[in-house]
Amino acid sequence: MKNLDHLEAWLVTGSQDLYGSEALKKVQIHADAIARELGLSTEIPVRIVAKPVMTNSEAIHRLCLDANSSADCVALIVWMHTFSPARMWIRGLQSLEKPLLHFHTQFNRDLPWSTIDMDFMNLNQSAHGDREFGFIGAFMHRRHKIVVGFWQDPAVHAEIAAWLRAACAWHDAQHLKVARFGDNMRNVAVTEGNKVAAEVKLRYAVNGYGVGDLVRQVHQVTDGEVDALVREYDETYDVVDELRQGGDRRESLRDAARIELGLRQFLEAIGSKAFTDTFEDLHGLPQLPGIAVQRLMADGYGFGAEGDWKTAALVRAAKVMGLGLCGGVSFMEDYTYHLGNSGEVLGAHMLEVCPSITEEKPRAEIHPLAIGGRADPVRLVFTAAAGKGVNASIVDIGNRFRLVVNRINLIQPEHPLPKLPVARALWRPEPNLRTAATAWLSAGGAHHTALSRALTSEHLRDFAEIAGIEFLLIDAKTDLDAFTNELRWNEMYYCLHNEN
Numbered sequence: 001m002k003n004l005d006h007l008e009a010w011l012v013t014g015s016q017d018l019y020g021s022e023a024l025k026k027v028q029i030h031a032d033a034i035a036r037e038l039g040l041s042t043e044i045p046v047r048i049v050a051k052p053v054m055t056n057s058e059a060i061h062r063l064c065l066d067a068n069s070s071a072d073c074v075a076l077i078v079w080m081h082t083f084s085p086a087r088m089w090i091r092g093l094q095s096l097e098k099p100l101l102h103f104h105t106q107f108n109r110d111l112p113w114s115t116i117d118m119d120f121m122n123l124n125q126s127a128h129g130d131r132e133f134g135f136i137g138a139f140m141h142r143r144h145k146i147v148v149g150f151w152q153d154p155a156v157h158a159e160i161a162a163w164l165r166a167a168c169a170w171h172d173a174q175h176l177k178v179a180r181f182g183d184n185m186r187n188v189a190v191t192e193g194n195k196v197a198a199e200v201k202l203r204y205a206v207n208g209y210g211v212g213d214l215v216r217q218v219h220q221v222t223d224g225e226v227d228a229l230v231r232e233y234d235e236t237y238d239v240v241d242e243l244r245q246g247g248d249r250r251e252s253l254r255d256a257a258r259i260e261l262g263l264r265q266f267l268e269a270i271g272s273k274a275f276t277d278t279f280e281d282l283h284g285l286p287q288l289p290g291i292a293v294q295r296l297m298a299d300g301y302g303f304g305a306e307g308d309w310k311t312a313a314l315v316r317a318a319k320v321m322g323l324g325l326c327g328g329v330s331f332m333e334d335y336t337y338h339l340g341n342s343g344e345v346l347g348a349h350m351l352e353v354c355p356s357i358t359e360e361k362p363r364a365e366i367h368p369l370a371i372g373g374r375a376d377p378v379r380l381v382f383t384a385a386a387g388k389g390v391n392a393s394i395v396d397i398g399n400r401f402r403l404v405v406n407r408i409n410l411i412q413p414e415h416p417l418p419k420l421p422v423a424r425a426l427w428r429p430e431p432n433l434r435t436a437a438t439a440w441l442s443a444g445g446a447h448h449t450a451l452s453r454a455l456t457s458e459h460l461r462d463f464a465e466i467a468g469i470e471f472l473l474i475d476a477k478t479d480l481d482a483f484t485n486e487l488r489w490n491e492m493y494y495c496l497h498n499e500n
């Protein structure tokens with residue numbers, strides 16, 4: 001999957017029969033123009049399909065059922081150009097399973113001051129037609145996105161585009177299978193969670209596989225396939241001499257390539273686009289997969305280390321949301337701090353950081369793994385590029401899933417890190433380390449995250465809203481007293497609204 005333009009959103013315009021066929025023809029022409037404009041926007045990642053203007057309950061119900069069963073439709077965008085009595089939307093909205101965006105716009109940007117008459121008023125009345133739709137949404141407690149603004153405004157396109165990216169990730173989650181090789185790391189709490197609740201609430205399935213089955217696949221990889229892949233490594237990365245052709249550790253690079261090929265073939269065979277492994281269960285694998293995981297992530301796979309299937313699915317969702325955007329997405333771990341400069345986080349992992357977050361040419365290196373007791377694994381080493389980003393963690397808090405997001409500023413280290421043998425990212429969390437870490441800890445945010453320079457907190461908020469899970473943002477506006485209250489109030493809210 002290189003981009004999202006094989007997917008589509010339907011633009012649905014509401015009206016009623018009272019206006020007569022001439023007015024409804026105009027409504028349709030305007031709806032087609034808006035769909036075309038949105039479809040041509042470079043921001044909008046999917047095709048926008050204009051549907052016939054809706055004037056009665058039966059047609060709306062049928063359209064919603066069609067949307068549910070469409071393999072390509074990720075969302076409905078609705079707007080009421082004219083007045084559309086909202087009781088005719090009830091059956092449709094009760095049936096609709098796809099995400100819904102209420103686009104509160106008007107075809108005419110400006111009032112035609114000198115010529116405005118009642119015909120104009122009757123045609124351009126989303127100001128009150130959309131209020132009728134807003135009411136039924138509120139009455140039915142429907143969770144949907146509302147975007148307000150002129151349909152040619154680039155800022156409006158950007159807002160719709162961010163939400164559509166979240167809808168695409170939700171669409172992907174409906175069929176996502178997370179493959180687990182081995183269980184969660186022994187005794188770790190935060191990587192645990194209810195897999196049944198995840199399938200009900202977040203839609204993806206989490207399935208375990210014996211590492212022995214993966215090993216068998218790795219053994220079936222041919223020498224010719226390995227030859228071709230190590231050639232690709234040689235050409236793509238700065239490969240250290242000992243791993244080069246003729247180097248005394250070339251065999252380790254070949255082992256790493258064999259693991260990548262076997263892992264990739266295994267995941268393709270079972271149709272999984274996200275996976276976990278654990279250094280505690282590598283029986284028969286010569287190395288902990290390093291470069292293999294890094295390259296699979298770069299190709300769009302979700303990954304979570306130490307059996308962390310929630311983070312694997314989150315990384316996959318972030319990969320889908322970020323398709324075609326610059327900046328990348330990676331599995332990450334808050335590893336160690338620089339408490340000078342008002343506080344910075346050095347993020348890394350044992351091996352598994354995705355090269356999509358760097359602008360450097362990665363170095364392929366081999367070093368011992370401090371824990372795990374296997375052969376030295378090959379890994380790509382680099383530093384993440386500077387810029388704004390987000391760091392996101394999903395946890396199972398017992399009666400619900402919670403997505404915690406921190407806006408961050410990635411920076412370049414002031415000093416080289418000559419002895420650090422893993423890929424890394426350095427960032428300053430917003431608003432500062434003290435507030436961000438206090439909020440993160442009080443929310444139970446994990447050490448494993450999905451880090452992205454491509455996404456903003458809006459993508460992740462939209463995704464959480466579509467999924468109906470709790471969303472907590474830590475950013476420049478975060479105030480610890482208010483954040484503590486938000487946690488308490490959310491606790492009450494989710495006691496009252498257990499939506500599984």
Ligand code: MN
Binds near residue numbers: 448
């Ligand atoms: Mn870890």
